[in-house]
Amino acid sequence: MRWIKRPRIAFFSLTSCEGCQLMVLNCEEELRELSTRVDVVNFREATDLKRDDYQVAFIEGSVTREEEAEKLKEIRQRAETIITLGACSTTGGINALKNRFSPEYVTECVYGRNPPNRLLVENIPAMPVEEVIEVDYRIPGCPVSKEEFLGFVKALVLGIPPGLPEYPVCNECKMEGNICVFEKGVACMGPVTRGGCRAVCVSFGSICWGCRGLLDDANTDAHRETLGNHGLGDDEITKRFDLYSSFYIHRKGRCTKTTT
Amino acid sequence: MAGYFVDRRGFRSFVKGLVERYLLYGTTLQEGFPVFKKIETPEELVLSSTPTHLSPKEFLFPPEELLLRFSLEDGRGEPVVDAPEQVLMGLHPCDIHAIGLLDRVFSHGTGDVNYIERRRRTILIGTECLPDEYCFCHSMGTMDAEEGFDLFFHELKRGYLVRVGTERGRRLLERYSKPARADRTHLEEMRTHREKKLESFVRSIYARREELPLVYAGSYEHPVWERIGSRCYGCGSCNHVCPTCYCFDIRDDVTLDLKEAHRYRVWDGCTLEDFAKVAGGHNFRRHRSERLRHRFNRKFRYLADRFDGLFCVGCGRCSRTCLVGINITDVTNELIRDARS
Amino acid sequence: MPQAVELERVERLTEKETLFAFSPPEGFVFQPGQFLMVGLPGYGEAPISISSPPSDRKDVELCIRRVGSLTTILHRLQRGDALWIRGPFGRGFPVEKMHRRDILFIAGGIGLVPLRSLIKEVLSSRRGYGHLTLLYGVKSPEEILFEEELERWQKEGMDVRLTIDRAHPGWKGNVGVVTTLVPRVEMDEKNTVCCIVGPSVMYKYVILSLGNRSMRGEDIYLSLERKMKCGMGKCGHCQINSIYTCEEGPVFSLQEIRHLPEAI
Numbered sequence: 012m013r014w015i016k017r018p019r020i021a022f023f024s025l026t027s028c029e030g031c032q033l034m035v036l037n038c039e040e041e042l043r044e045l046s047t048r049v050d051v052v053n054f055r056e057a058t059d060l061k062r063d064d065y066q067v068a069f070i071e072g073s074v075t076r077e078e079e080a081e082k083l084k085e086i087r088q089r090a091e092t093i094i095t096l097g098a099c100s101t102t103g104g105i106n107a108l109k110n111r112f113s114p115e116y117v118t119e120c121v122y123g124r125n126p127p128n129r130l131l132v133e134n135i136p137a138m139p140v141e142e143v144i145e146v147d148y149r150i151p152g153c154p155v156s157k158e159e160f161l162g163f164v165k166a167l168v169l170g171i172p173p174g175l176p177e178y179p180v181c182n183e184c185k186m187e188g189n190i191c192v193f194e195k196g197v198a199c200m201g202p203v204t205r206g207g208c209r210a211v212c213v214s215f216g217s218i219c220w221g222c223r224g225l226l227d228d229a230n231t232d233a234h235r236e237t238l239g240n241h242g243l244g245d246d247e248i249t250k251r252f253d254l255y256s257s258f259y260i261h262r263k264g265r266c267t268k269t270t271t
Numbered sequence: 272m273a274g275y276f277v278d279r280r281g282f283r284s285f286v287k288g289l290v291e292r293y294l295l296y297g298t299t300l301q302e303g304f305p306v307f308k309k310i311e312t313p314e315e316l317v318l319s320s321t322p323t324h325l326s327p328k329e330f331l332f333p334p335e336e337l338l339l340r341f342s343l344e345d346g347r348g349e350p351v352v353d354a355p356e357q358v359l360m361g362l363h364p365c366d367i368h369a370i371g372l373l374d375r376v377f378s379h380g381t382g383d384v385n386y387i388e389r390r391r392r393t394i395l396i397g398t399e400c401l402p403d404e405y406c407f408c409h410s411m412g413t414m415d416a417e418e419g420f421d422l423f424f425h426e427l428k429r430g431y432l433v434r435v436g437t438e439r440g441r442r443l444l445e446r447y448s449k450p451a452r453a454d455r456t457h458l459e460e461m462r463t464h465r466e467k468k469l470e471s472f473v474r475s476i477y478a479r480r481e482e483l484p485l486v487y488a489g490s491y492e493h494p495v496w497e498r499i500g501s502r503c504y505g506c507g508s509c510n511h512v513c514p515t516c517y518c519f520d521i522r523d524d525v526t527l528d529l530k531e532a533h534r535y536r537v538w539d540g541c542t543l544e545d546f547a548k549v550a551g552g553h554n555f556r557r558h559r560s561e562r563l564r565h566r567f568n569r570k571f572r573y574l575a576d577r578f579d580g581l582f583c584v585g586c587g588r589c590s591r592t593c594l595v596g597i598n599i600t601d602v603t604n605e606l607i608r609d610a611r612s
Numbered sequence: 613m614p615q616a617v618e619l620e621r622v623e624r625l626t627e628k629e630t631l632f633a634f635s636p637p638e639g640f641v642f643q644p645g646q647f648l649m650v651g652l653p654g655y656g657e658a659p660i661s662i663s664s665p666p667s668d669r670k671d672v673e674l675c676i677r678r679v680g681s682l683t684t685i686l687h688r689l690q691r692g693d694a695l696w697i698r699g700p701f702g703r704g705f706p707v708e709k710m711h712r713r714d715i716l717f718i719a720g721g722i723g724l725v726p727l728r729s730l731i732k733e734v735l736s737s738r739r740g741y742g743h744l745t746l747l748y749g750v751k752s753p754e755e756i757l758f759e760e761e762l763e764r765w766q767k768e769g770m771d772v773r774l775t776i777d778r779a780h781p782g783w784k785g786n787v788g789v790v791t792t793l794v795p796r797v798e799m800d801e802k803n804t805v806c807c808i809v810g811p812s813v814m815y816k817y818v819i820l821s822l823g824n825r826s827m828r829g830e831d832i833y834l835s836l837e838r839k840m841k842c843g844m845g846k847c848g849h850c851q852i853n854s855i856y857t858c859e860e861g862p863v864f865s866l867q868e869i870r871h872l873p874e875a876i
Binding site for chain 3 (some may be wrong): 339341343346348349350376377379381383491516517518519520521522523524525530535539541546547548549550551553555556565568569572573574576577
Binding site for chain 2 (some may be wrong): 012015041044045048161165166168169177178179181182185187188191193194195201202203226228229230232233234236237
């Protein structure tokens, strides 16, 4: 397989909890092997190296400051391939919840009425990376799944375009042998959320919160009804959809899209 | 019918024998719901009168299964067949009928070595049941299992009436319990239970099952497909809980050290969006309504000729799992009603 | 279990299509129109039609278009590399039913690939058949496959007619989709067998135009493309209503699939 590549990769972090980078470092058993397949040339959480000759840039976090947008444009010029890492950079994530309020109000909530340095707290509405630059591939999730991240790296090494599943979380949830949380009287976002996580949250006793974002073909109308039938009020339903997908729901009106 | 009687003590000793000597999968309760799980102590086995939410097909046709292993260093490949000797206990008649159908599927044409090997080394033990609010096996001819099992247990007041399906089953029963010949009162008690079962169904299909392929053939353009298609998530749950759905995807993976490549088979479902999508991007069943119609037709029509039998065994699992209330008996009865009017 | 074959020839045909050739493994017997599951460990498999005729005992040729991740990698293979194959699978064209008859071949785009196997088979015993016509439509001139062979076939006694979908600078031939050529073909409908391979959208219109020529369903053969994973009638992806394309097809007579709403 003479086409095997050894890409130079970099990790960049925008507004986020940096939990997705932590998931990368969490690939403990695989890290050594990983370092023989790729050259990590820029990764603040792991190395002092700060080289700009990367081919692949993994970007974590959503854009909430003008400087971040500028930084992204710079990265786009240098990288051959841009891959978003996690919910914030892929869908805007939880950060986009603030977009419902005015920037002044949001700033005040976090920093109080008289922040020490206005320049440091200035922010714009949160958005996913693809709103600023062209994105080649996306790894959703809050945080990303270790297996999926490694799968993407392998695809880059093998020279094939990585892809995401087009099925909901329920598909893998059934294969994992879980009792459906709706049977237990609890509501979940699995039926409209992009799979690929092996339903890890349900498997460990929680529910799906929808961190991987809505499927392109999600039947959101049906899901609003299902959630309603399971005791959720309109407000609560909107909150469930908004938690990870508010940017697209409010920007693109995706919540109403239905094909039969 | 020749049958055996095993008292409760004999039953306990039988289960103990299985646990000690075999890889045993049986029914138990998980968070209060009946499931098939690996049974490691006799107490864990809890026979369930109602169907498990997931079917036992996973023990013969696992959700993910390694088929081939390739060495990328020397360019050789080898098939992988992982077929442990195992016992499945707590199978209801619908499950036994379903396994019979899977046997036909996987031995059709070029047989599937992985399934056939695993099946050959699997002992099937049935237990009697009662319908839940979704069951309709009495309409599908699958309420009773006359064959397709090694042993079948009918619970009685003081023990179990055991029907023997194979010599292998008889030996197993004799080795781990002290079976007596069943007498007339045992058989009578079994028949009474059967009558009670027959009276307990709340769902039925209002046509003879021989008519169903024709009913479905005449309903291709029925408005029900659009209607349920607009509610469907396309989530594949009905496919996965179904004991006779057997479609699969094949996927490759490479180990990170690039030394080995693996080829897997993974459950797939005809209700999922990209099931019929080809590499160029064309999707032969783009709409959920088309995919649901395909699934229902597979159950009641498409596979009937090929495998000499309907592929619905009336377990009702798909109706239970469907979060938007698409019920297989309601849909079928609507088609029957409109076919007759 | 797939088997590895060594590529003896790799020829770039167009920007998107590459031809791969290998020696037939022992006992390799096939009909024109049958397919192989072709793959590479770690990258998966895809159904690929055989493009060479059974009468060619030296080479098995596969013409592969780059459409997905597997075929992208296949395009990087070179002479001497291994390719993993299973098959042949399915049912091909019934060559025996075509003896002494006229044959009208209709190919759209990459549909020429499976048809080439049949065409070369027929031409290898040219005298056994009547009038031969090929209608071949592509989007633009650079997508024409096997251009030199088309000329050779013409010389060997086949009426070859090309068309491109839209006018193109420098193109002097026919313009319009391949269907537009059908009414202009001179043929004896009762003694003609028609073999069609092309994208799924093409079939409906071609069949309509042949219907206008009062061709009978049992004399029209077509090859249907579907997703395939196992090639053995199990995985379910290739199902067209009740039939499995990988076993009962990919070649069907129109008569056989007319009642299947999902077929065309």
